[in-house]
Amino acid sequence: MGAPEYIKIVQHIKDRIIKQDLNPGDIIPSENLLCEQFNVSRMTVRKSLAVLVNDGYIYSVPGKGNYVNEPNVNEYILYYDEMIPDPDDAGCKVHLLEVDVELPSYEVGYNLHIPKTKHVVVIKRVFLKESFPIAYDIKYMPYYRGIPIVEKEISYSTFPEMVAQRKSPFAMIKKLKIRSTLADGEISTHLEVPIGSPLLVIEELLLDTQELPIGWGVIYLPGESAALDAMASFE
Amino acid sequence: MGAPEYIKIVQHIKDRIIKQDLNPGDIIPSENLLCEQFNVSRMTVRKSLAVLVNDGYIYSVPGKGNYVNEPNVNEYILYYDEMIPDPDDAGCKVHLLEVDVELPSYEVGYNLHIPKTKHVVVIKRVFLKESFPIAYDIKYMPYYRGIPIVEKEISYSTFPEMVAQRKSPFAMIKKLKIRSTLADGEISTHLEVPIGSPLLVIEELLLDTQELPIGWGVIYLPGESAALDAMASFE
DNA sequence: GAGTGGTCTAGACCACGAA
């Protein structure tokens, strides 16, 4: 009883969809019909439908009606926190291996869309937990004169934070590519695992709103214990 | 000019946030102020704010005001399509290795939350593209008498489709765990890769609305070429 | 032309927070 009217309407329609009384592709009752059925104004019904559209249950076709969606089976929410430890957490540390300005490799130049003659900032870090390496992290950013490079800041910054000094995080597109590979010599040294160990690889590409690259990086997570979690559900 | 009023208001506020004129934690002008500023009714302003809330730019605190959000830096949209080939696509095939009813291993029983004495349905498949194996797939579901096991259907069904005969896909929670491992004997045979090759592992757990497991599966993707993509951005 | 969804108004009452 306490719930607002529009929530009751939302629940009613969700229930019909979950009970498979309404199925994907079916049209649902028109807004005016729902007004009569629930004795509410049209704006209230529209608020309900907006919620259902938002949650992915239905979609609207102007001039025709509202239809039940095909459930999206291939979009998940991935939680990825870049494993930046809290600077105050004694168990977690960051080992800053290298901060440099150099010319890009082919791979770096390709991903940052810059010519071979343009310098890039390189940052290599190892994240430690209870003195054990848990991630090896390499990041590249186009070099501009005047970038402040402060060791303390670099150690405890996420990638978006590093570039956010010039770009708003709201105006940033982040793309991840998740792969698997084997540890080579360099990585096995830093992560203290045998050569040939399995690694989870996360490539991170930062783009501005014009889809121009502003940063590219790779994180290596050792062993079978490291895992990413993702989830999909309808509320 | 053509755009609706509420979209103009949305754009105006988004611009202020992106220009860092409004920053995370800042309060934005009250609804009544925005009404005066844009000469629109309060419902129109509220529609704009609903859009901004929805896109993650702001949040509301009843009795106080609307505030600029901290941008979410660790939630991404992961695209994962289970690699089920189109049955009509000649280049893509499914090799059904095994369909069986058996007692669960410890791992399977643990993930499905069932006792060791309760049978499970096991389905093992290899997905082929241009005759090359691209995925090795194992799925487990609690066994109920009366489950129709039709080979054709199993070959070309996603996991949610298999269990959807009893559960609506709208009433399903899907959880993924993404790991890395090395190919063992069984997997190397099916995927035609050397033992010790890197593999991307995707564990998929299906739960009903009471969070009870209704299916658990593992997919192995061979080599460094296989990758998952994820993205995060503000519109 | 009748029905649909999309936008918008000018009011109203409520619960809540701050002073």
Add this chain to the structure above:
DNA sequence: TCGTGGTCTAGACCACTCT
């Protein structure tokens, strides 16, 4: 008490689709 956001109404006009 006053300002805030949350809910809701009873209208209105528009563009669109279908017949």
